[in-house]
Amino acid sequence: MPALKKGESLFLAQRGAPLVAPSILSADFARLEVECRAVMEQGADLLHLDVMDGHFVPNLSMGPALCHAVRHHLPETFLDVHMMVTNPGQFIAPFARAGADNFTIHVECDEDIEDLADAIHAAGMTAGLAIKPDTPFEDMAPYVDRFNLLLVMSVHPGFSGQAFIPEVLETTRRLDGMIRSDQHIQMDGGVDPGSAVACREAGCDVLVAASAIFKGDDYGASIAALRGD
Numbered sequence: 723m724p725a726l727k728k729g730e731s732l733f734l735a736q737r738g739a740p741l742v743a744p745s746i747l748s749a750d751f752a753r754l755e756v757e758c759r760a761v762m763e764q765g766a767d768l769l770h771l772d773v774m775d776g777h778f779v780p781n782l783s784m785g786p787a788l789c790h791a792v793r794h795h796l797p798e799t800f801l802d803v804h805m806m807v808t809n810p811g812q813f814i815a816p817f818a819r820a821g822a823d824n825f826t827i828h829v830e831c832d833e834d835i836e837d838l839a840d841a842i843h844a845a846g847m848t849a850g851l852a853i854k855p856d857t858p859f860e861d862m863a864p865y866v867d868r869f870n871l872l873l874v875m876s877v878h879p880g881f882s883g884q885a886f887i888p889e890v891l892e893t894t895r896r897l898d899g900m901i902r903s904d905q906h907i908q909m910d911g912g913v914d915p916g917s918a919v920a921c922r923e924a925g926c927d928v929l930v931a932a933s934a935i936f937k938g939d940d941y942g943a944s945i946a947a948l949r950g951d
C-alpha cells in the first residue's frame with residue numbers, strides 16, 4: 723500500500739489491512755526529517771507523534787512546532803497526534819494549524835470528552851480516544867461512537883521501550899465487537915513483530931511502534947514484520 727496522503731482522511735476510510743504507524747518518539751530527533759522520510763519510504767503508512775506535558779505523564783516530548791516542522795518537510799504524510807496531556811482542549815487549534823490529521827485525547831484527561839470530540843472535528847481533524855491499561859473499559863464505552871479511532875494503550879504511557887501488557891487485548895476484543903467498519907482500533911506500547919500477531923487477531927488495524935522500528939537497523943523489515951507480511 724502506498725503512503726497515505728494528507729487529505730485522504732486515513733481514519734475516515736473503512737477498516738482494512740493493518741496500518742503501521744512509527745512513533746517518532748524513538749527517532750533520532752537531531753535527524754528527524756531523515757528518520758521520518760526513511761520510515762515512510764520503507765513502507766510505513768503514517769507517523770505517530772507522542773505529545774507529553776510532564777503532568778499527565780512523567781515526561782516531556784514535543785509540541786505543535788515540531789508537528790509543523792514535520793508537516794513542512796513531509797507535506798503528504800498523515801500525522802497522528804497522541805495527546806498524553808491533562809488539558810488537551812487548548813492544543814486542538816494549534817495542532818490543526820500545525821498540520822495534524824488526527825488528534826487523540828485520553829479518556830482520563832480533565833476535560834469533557836464529548837466537547838473535545840466536537841472541537842476536534844470542527845477543527846478539521848479526525849478524533850481518537852485513548853485508554854490507559856488500568857482504566858476500566860466502562861469509562862470509555864459511552865464515548866466510542868463519537869470517535870474515528872480508539873487507542874488501547876498496552877504500556878503505561880510516558881516512555882518508549884516498555885514491555886507489552888497482554889491483558890489489554892481484552893479491551894481490544896470488546897471494542898472490536900462494538901465498533902463500525904469505519905472506525906479503527908490502534909494499539910500503542912511494546913508492539914513488536916511478536917506481540918503484533920495477537921494485536922491483529924484481537925482486531926487492531928493500526929499498530930504503533932517506536933522501539934521495534936527505530937532501535938533496529940532495517941526499518942523496512944521491521945515495518946513488514948509488524949504488518950505480518
Ligand code: DX5
Nearest residue numbers: 879880882883911912932933
Ligand atoms: C508511550 C507512547 C508510545 C511509545 C511507544 O507513552 O504513547 O507511542 O512511543 O513506544 P514503544 O513502541 O517503544 O513501546
Ligand code: ZN
Nearest residue numbers: 745772804910
Ligand atoms: Zn503514542
